[in-house]
Amino acid sequence: DTAVSQTPKYLVTQMGNDKSIKCEQNLGHDTMYWYKQDSKKFLKIMFSYNNKELIINETVPNRFSPKSPDKAHLNLHINSLELGDSAVYFCASSNADRGRWGYTFGSGTRLTVV
Amino acid sequence: GENVEQHPSTLSVQEGDSAVIKCTYSDSASNYFPWYKQELGKRPQLIIDIRSNVGEKKDQRIAVTLNKTAKHFSLHITETQPEDSAVYFCAASRWDTNAGKSTFGDGTTLTVKP
Numbered sequence: 245d246t247a248v249s250q251t252p253k254y255l256v257t258q259m260g261n262d263k264s265i266k267c268e269q270n271l272g273h274d275t276m277y278w279y280k281q282d283s284k285k286f287l288k289i290m291f292s293y294n295n296k297e298l299i300i301n302e303t304v305p306n307r308f309s310p311k312s313p314d315k316a317h318l319n320l321h322i323n324s325l326e327l328g329d330s331a332v333y334f335c336a337s338s339n340a341d342r343g344r345w346g347y348t349f350g351s352g353t354r355l356t357v358v
Numbered sequence: 359g360e361n362v363e364q365h366p367s368t369l370s371v372q373e374g375d376s377a378v379i380k381c382t383y384s385d386s387a388s389n390y391f392p393w394y395k396q397e398l399g400k401r402p403q404l405i406i407d408i409r410s411n412v413g414e415k416k417d418q419r420i421a422v423t424l425n426k427t428a429k430h431f432s433l434h435i436t437e438t439q440p441e442d443s444a445v446y447f448c449a450a451s452r453w454d455t456n457a458g459k460s461t462f463g464d465g466t467t468l469t470v471k472p
Contacts, residue, residue, distance in 0.1 A: 284464075287447060345458060346404040349402050351401050
C-alpha cells in the first residue's frame with residue numbers, strides 16, 4: 245500500500261494552461277505539505293495544512309491554490325502556468341499532533357511547462 | 359525565518375571510508391533536525407532525526423550530532439557502500455503546537471566509489 249500517493253506522476257502542458265495535482269495519504273497523519281524541488285534539487289516549502297486548516301503559506305504566486313477537502317487529501321491547482329513553474333512537486337505528510345515531525349514524501353509530480 | 363546552510367555540496371569517497379556532511383542553522387528556537395536521503399529519480403526518505411534535547415543519535419552505520427550552542431549538526435556515515443550514493447538533505451524546524459515546517463539545506467551529492 246502506498247503511504248503518500250500523488251497523481252499524476254508526469255505532467256507536460258503548455259504555458260497559460262491550468263492544471264491540478266492531487267495527493268492522498270493513508271497514514272492517518274494530520275499535517276500535509278507541498279514542496280517544490282527545482283532543477284538544482286533545492287526543496288522549498290509552499291503550503292502546509294493541519295487538519296484541513298491552512299497553517300503555512302509561503303511567498304508563492306497566487307496562481308497556486310491549495311485545497312484540503314479532508315485531512316487525508318491535499319490538492320494543488322495552478323493557474324496560467326509559466327515556464328518557471330517547471331519542477332518536481334512533492335506532497336508530504338507528518339503526524340504533528342503526535343509529535344512525529346518527520347515527513348513521509350509522495351513520489352513527486354514532474355511538471356514540465358512548454 | 360530559518361536559514362540552513364549545508365556543506366559540502368558534493369562529496370566523493372571510496373567504499374569503506376567515512377562521510378561527513380555538515381549543516382548550520384540560524385533560528386536558535388529550532389528544535390528538530392531530520393536528515394533525508396534522495397536517490398536519483400526517487401522521493402526523499404527520512405533516514406535519521408534528532409531533537410534539540412539530544413546531542414547525538416546513532417542508527418547502525420549512520421549517526422547525527424547536534425551542537426546547539428554553535429547551531430550546527432552533522433551526519434556521519436561509516437563504512438560507506440555504493441548504495442549510499444544519493445543526495446542527502448539536512449533540515450531544521452521549530453515545532454510548537456502544530457505549526458512547524460522543515461527548512462531544507464541545499465543538499466549534498468554523495469558518491470561512493472567501489
